[in-house]
Amino acid sequence: MSDYLYVGKDIPRTIEADKVCGRAIYINDLKRPGMLHGKILYSRYAHARIKRIDTSKAKKLQGVRAVLTGYDLPDVRVGFIKDQTVLKKDVVRQFRDEVAAVAAISLEIAEEALHLIDVDYEELPAVFDPREAMKEGAPLVHEVDARGKPVRSNILPLPWKFQAGDPEKGRRESAYVVKDDVRTTWVNQGCMGTSGCIAEFDMNKNLTLYSQTNVPFLGKQRIQEYLSRLGLGKSNVRVLNPVVGGSFGTKLDTDIYEFIAIQLALQTGKPVKILFTREEEFFALPPRQPALFNIEQGCDREGNLTFREVKAILDNGAYTSWGATTPSVMMMPISSLYRVPNVRFDATCVYTNNIYAQAMRGYGNPQATFAVETSMDRLAEEAGIDPAELRLINCNRPGEETPMRLKITTCPLEACIKTVREKIRWGEKRGKRNGRGVGMASLIHVAGGARVYKSDGHGIIVKVDQNGRVDVLESGTDQGQGSPTVISQMVAEALGFKPDDVSITLGDTSLCLWDAGTHASRHTFMAGNAAIQACRSIKRQILEMAVEFIPQIVTYAIKKKKQKDPNFREPDLDWKLVASPEAMDIKDRYIFPQKAPDHPYFRTEVSEILTRGLHVGTGQSRVVIAEAFYDPPTEMLDREMKGNYSMTYAFGTTAVEVEVDKETGEIKIVQVFAAHDVGRAMNPTLVKGQIYGAAYTGAGYGLTEEIQVRNGRVMNANFRDYKMLTAKDVIPVEPIIIEVPDESGPFGAKGIGEPGLVPTAPAIANAVYDAVGVRISDLPITPEKILSALRKKDVC
């Protein structure tokens, strides 16, 4: 047991009581004086030429303040590889293409105005299957690249090629080799709060953007660049977060609607709010990146992995957002989940006329781990080895360096596998093929930041007032994960104050220092490390004051006592106990000598010292403040796509027991054990919350969730037809926290935001195979797929 007072404790999330009581101010609630409402008109075709846009009727509608089309805006390109404009002109390339936008005095009028905009299209041949799109002669989604040069192919100039060791040699040395095609699909992040923002310019064209972004600083940078290209290089930009109702990856890119709100605000000189409907959330917001994998791997007679080779094709959709960079994370499980010496991974991103994709919890890892872990089971069967055993044989170990040059620090993967194996009673339940089965899958994920940008830094400012109240200006964002609670615990621990003393301000580019973004499960890790640095300085400042003021306070107190009581005998005090900051410490708001923590005279409440430091009556008054900027010593991926991009990596294993109805193909999840390596849990309840939520979403990914895209159009843009699991679909998840404190983490913590999702779907797929003997390598695993596969099997 640690002797920490607050970290590691189940402190409730009382900081967020406003959310529970309906008082929290989400973007939906936020109003600005004179605010207008913006709406967007989307394309009616997957691929078409715009022949004519007539906005005259819409402009005449009473209450409409602006109608914009691509023809009204300068040709400024935005996005990760600058392959789109804010409003599209000449050609639309997907159904969600933003063709026009309206600002009006009410939402109803803005909606009405959209119906009054006439657009004539000439439909163009479109392509929806990335494999078709790769072929010569396929319709080109883009005829020119960002620089205006003609292109010949739909393949993105973004090749992902990774190789370590000699895969051919590995293959030759294999006793067993398996090969499989795996398909994962689009899924929606399903945030409770829909997307929205308010853009507001002052008279000097300085912009305040109330944005739900998880990357306020990168967002600000993108917007600042955009404004410069519009000729507004002198504008200052402030990005502010309202309370955010979930992100799960959706808020990593600056979305087109945000640029549209900015344009409407510029045009009208009024604040403009755009708030998505749930339907827009489904078709106009980039979902999880789908991928097609071809995976091949082998092992020797003893079960040691010999090679792994994966080819992936990613449907990029019509434009490029962060979906196209998911291979940088796919590479991690492909190269580094289990010890495999020879690895090759190629990923090709292909433009199609489908919706484009973005980040979602796990960022490429769930897709790739589904391929790797279902293939591991196939290999185990081929080699005649128990699947749990095959995983143990190839288990990652502490201190090793993987083929991708990831430096594994702590690694309790073996404990994770063995724990869930025992919990689910693997030996007794496996291999029955009686409609009930067990399966497992593991994961590796970044858990100590992720250097995807050249700065993976994170800043924090801590200030303490004369009453001993602590304000933390934290550069990350809170999208509902509970960061404020965890950060207040860590700050209180590092300072020797109480969590209730700490107020957290997040998501404000004017108040806070740079942060690369609240993504990659990095917030606790980064904020904690920065907080520890800042709090060390704060503590020093307070203790230096204590050295000065404790003798004054004590001497004065003794003098008073003497005056009141002539018989009072002055104690013989050892002043050395408070002679230097090093001799003292702070805990629970009390300053005390380390050698005599309960000293009757020297033990002093912090506010006494802080008040004296400020209200000194001379020109010497002091405030207590410190800032820290933590940028971990990690590496960017090099040209070979290798490099240690995180300080530490998290492991975990999920075991699932399922029951399959052979007549209907329906799957019932009987139990789930999810063992996760978290370094040290800062708040076990919140850690479990992350695991529950992630495992649930993982089960939805495995079983029910799929955005149905037909010829480029989203067909199920609502929660009725998009089957996210509900509270009634109780999945009995038992989270198991495996603690091996990691030296690089604050108080030993690793990130845990994403891992729980990653192994869930493959563990289910493996359990289904164990139950009824069919492998479904196409997500989601629907009853229809199982029933069809069972029939095929019966026929054979």
Place this chain on the structure above:
Amino acid sequence: MQDFEYLMPTNLDQAIGLLKKYENKAALIAGGTDVMVKIGKTRKAPDVLISLRRLSALRYIKKNGGYHIGALTTHRMLEQSTLVQSELSALHDAASQVGSVQIRNVGTLGGNICNAAPSADTAGPLLVLDATAVLEGPLGRRRVPLKEFFTGTYRTVRKPDEVLVEMEIPEDLGRYGSAYWKHTRRKAMELPLIGIAVALKLSQDNSQILDSRIALTVAAPTPIRAYPAEDFLKGKVIADDVLKEAGRIASSADCCTIRTSLRCEAWYREEIVRVFVPRMAKLAAERVKNR
């Protein structure tokens, strides 16, 4: 535009009077779980919405000379009624699976039936319970057996100036048991991919099927009875192969016109009918024995 006038009569006569007054400009609204969704989706509303909310006299579940369920009875009331649970089990199965608790608190039986969706959850159970709809209009009351009530998708025999007052179920259910299966992809907030309701009347020794009724939802443009499958079962001794054959008949083109939609392919829907007619028949039989 979506503007409409909202009127709240406090008794049936007022409601019928308002319907007569506004004719085709008006529509009835009870719980609003279908009407408001439709208005939101189509962005079109009738000029006048006549709310039946204050007609609390039409919220009841009674047993006297048959079962009488007022049209304004909510799904939640049906779910919480022990009478419905023990004697009209299929209806209980259906009502307790509609949407979510919040939706069941406002959505009404009358609304579910009058909306006449092919997927209406309570339609199948009411069909196998041989229910009759009681309508009231300016010309008085009339009774229409539910099997003749639906005329098409979202269409019924109800005239624009009529209000559905109650559903009547004949009393003699002593040897009957019933059950309803809503096939879905998750456990709440769902429409059925296919719905199967079965009611069986068994002989005193529970061995012989004296009467059988089978209803299917989402298997045709309206909720339907699967008469050929019912006829096949009548008089048979209850046994696995007999029930299996009934499932086969019910899923065949003799009984239904199952189609592929975005939500589910036809072959799988047929498969579910084939599998769940026997399963629900067994459950219904089980319930006869346990009464």
